[in-house]
Amino acid sequence: MLRRLRLGPVVALAALAALLAGCGGGTAAAPLPDGSGAGPTGSPSPTVTSTADDPVLAGYLAYWDAVIHAHRAANPADPALRKHAAGAELTKVRNAVARNRQQQISVRGTVTHKPTVASVSGANAVVDDCYDVSAWNPVDVRNGQPIDAVNAGGTGRYRGRFGLRFGAGGWVVVSSSTSGVC
Amino acid sequence: MSAGRILRRPALALLAVLAVLAGTQAAGVILAGPAAAAQHCWFQAVKDADGTIHYVKRCREVRPGQPGGPGGGGEPVDCGLDKMTPQPGYGAYFCVGKAACTIKDNYVPYAPPTETAPPGHEWKLRLCWPCGGCFGPPVPTFILDGPAARPLIVQAQDAFGRLPRPDANVQHSPDTKAVVQLDTWFWLDPATFGVLRGTSAEGLVAVAVPQATEWNPGDGTGTFSCEGPGTPYSEGADPSQACTHKYDAMSPGYTGSAVRHWAVHYENGGGVINIPGAPADADATSTFVIPVVETQVEVGGN
Numbered sequence: 001m002l003r004r005l006r007l008g009p010v011v012a013l014a015a016l017a018a019l020l021a022g023c024g025g026g027t028a029a030a031p032l033p034d035g036s037g038a039g040p041t042g043s044p045s046p047t048v049t050s051t052a053d054d055p056v057l058a059g060y061l062a063y064w065d066a067v068i069h070a071h072r073a074a075n076p077a078d079p080a081l082r083k084h085a086a087g088a089e090l091t092k093v094r095n096a097v098a099r100n101r102q103q104q105i106s107v108r109g110t111v112t113h114k115p116t117v118a119s120v121s122g123a124n125a126v127v128d129d130c131y132d133v134s135a136w137n138p139v140d141v142r143n144g145q146p147i148d149a150v151n152a153g154g155t156g157r158y159r160g161r162f163g164l165r166f167g168a169g170g171w172v173v174v175s176s177s178t179s180g181v182c
Numbered sequence: 183m184s185a186g187r188i189l190r191r192p193a194l195a196l197l198a199v200l201a202v203l204a205g206t207q208a209a210g211v212i213l214a215g216p217a218a219a220a221q222h223c224w225f226q227a228v229k230d231a232d233g234t235i236h237y238v239k240r241c242r243e244v245r246p247g248q249p250g251g252p253g254g255g256g257e258p259v260d261c262g263l264d265k266m267t268p269q270p271g272y273g274a275y276f277c278v279g280k281a282a283c284t285i286k287d288n289y290v291p292y293a294p295p296t297e298t299a300p301p302g303h304e305w306k307l308r309l310c311w312p313c314g315g316c317f318g319p320p321v322p323t324f325i326l327d328g329p330a331a332r333p334l335i336v337q338a339q340d341a342f343g344r345l346p347r348p349d350a351n352v353q354h355s356p357d358t359k360a361v362v363q364l365d366t367w368f369w370l371d372p373a374t375f376g377v378l379r380g381t382s383a384e385g386l387v388a389v390a391v392p393q394a395t396e397w398n399p400g401d402g403t404g405t406f407s408c409e410g411p412g413t414p415y416s417e418g419a420d421p422s423q424a425c426t427h428k429y430d431a432m433s434p435g436y437t438g439s440a441v442r443h444w445a446v447h448y449e450n451g452g453g454v455i456n457i458p459g460a461p462a463d464a465d466a467t468s469t470f471v472i473p474v475v476e477t478q479v480e481v482g483g484n
Contacts, residue, residue: 071233077409096234102391102447103454107233138227138235149227149235158231178231 056117056125059084059164059171064111064131070097071107074141086165087174100138105147109136123166130182132157153181237456262313272309281310281321292322295452297385324451332384338448338460341388344380345446348373350468352440355415362476365426368397368440369412375442378464386455390444390464399427400436400472411442435471442466 063084070078076097085093100107115129134156138147159182163175227235261277266284268275273285289307299305309320332340351371360366378390395412398405408425415424429436444464448455 067233093232096230096232098393098445099234099236102389102445103235105235107229107235133229133231133233136229136233138229147227147235149229152228152230156229160231176232 054117056120056127056164056171057115060115060127060129060162060173061113062170063162063173064113067093068107068111068136070094071100071136074101074106076101083169084172085174086167086172089163089173089175092176104141105138106141107136107138111136118161125164125166125171127162127164129160129162130157131160155181157182237454262311266311278308278310281312283308283310285309289322289324292324295324297381299385332382334386334455334457335459337382337384337386338388338457340382341380341386341448342446342461342464344382345378345388345390345444345464346380347378347442347464347466350374350440350442350466352468352470353414354470354472358473360429360472360474362429362432362474364477365421365424365428366399366472367413367415368399368408368425368427369414370395370440370442372411375411378444385450387449388446388461389449390446393443393445395425396441396443397425397427398439398441399429400438401429401431401433401474403427403430429474431474432476433474435473437469437471439467439469442468 066078066080066084070076070081070093074097076094078097081090081093112132112135113129114131115127118126118128120126132155134151138149139145140147158178159180160176160178162173164171165174166172227237229235261280261282263275263277263282266275266282271287273287275282275284277283286307286309289305292307294305294307305324308323308325310323311320351374353369353371354360355367375392375395377392378388380388380390382388392410394407394409396405396407406425406427412425413419413423442465446460446462446464448457448460
């Protein structure tokens, strides 16, 4: 299954702004591309262009929607996180967003997936995914400029394993780990 | 108990010109004199699998008139020095990555950073053209020029030690005596839990951003943590956002504590800088005494 979150035009605008700054040498800081991406509210949710029929995968992809939304808003307290992640995973994601926030960084763009349900046992499930963060990139919230970053794994594609638990709100991600690139 | 969710956004004092650092790097500051051989260091952003960004420090020696700076990869970089025309008031040209740069004697009309240059240092204006002969105005960047600075870890410890930590003003509701089995709200005066800044002699800034408050209600039930300073009690305040505790037993006075935790990062010239080994957390403990009483409700019959 290949699932893609649509890349908003704001990223392209940010890239264009960076190009102009680099070549033109402008001195004024560019505004945030969408004027609200750094705040805890007002950031548009990533658009899902396809949905998973499998409830486990639906929960898994909803988790990523929440992660992307929180990173975009640079808001570790994003309420969506609590709906789709729990326990150690919730803490882990919040810490990641908080660390970026401290550095005045918002991460914007898309993450693509090739998830499969590895197992379902009662209220527990495991999803394996080869996800690609190469189009999910940092932006300096102070001036809206993209930050040139290299992927720690080289390609930006990671083999991940995600543990999910079924609760009152459906499937939520409770653990995650990566094991190299894919 | 439930955790308040107030996170204060750090009010960073930006160096306006540094905010428009162009080129491919996130931040670059030259810490030695530009006219002589200098070590140019910059911080390469690295994106982890979970989207977290961390910075890796990279350095290379830069000599005026010679290729250098980020992006060189050890190979000479043609930044177009031969196309640059010497002008009065401009120093020798040198490469920073693929940009041709010079130091301008007079930085008018650009405004230097509001931050005072450390003793023995001064702000100088570096102008960089993306490549020799490229169309367009140069990108200005203010750099600190002066004698060699102390090691970054020493500067960081200096800056960390200068973080002012105000005494906490613990507040609770009920404000005089807590009541057994009823929620007691705890919070801090937000003014005592804001963003803190400490600056080293060289200008390295430690920035402490409030994270959470760890509360010990003093009754032996252990600690609990709430984000930020907590939510003050008021009529109509959302209990789900409050930092609360229920006491099970009365006492003439439980001695509790509130530990404020800050996450500390460092900034140099307006850019975030990763300094391995530098203190990353700061905290401050305050104690309080709270009496707990038991109320009896009389239920009358008809």
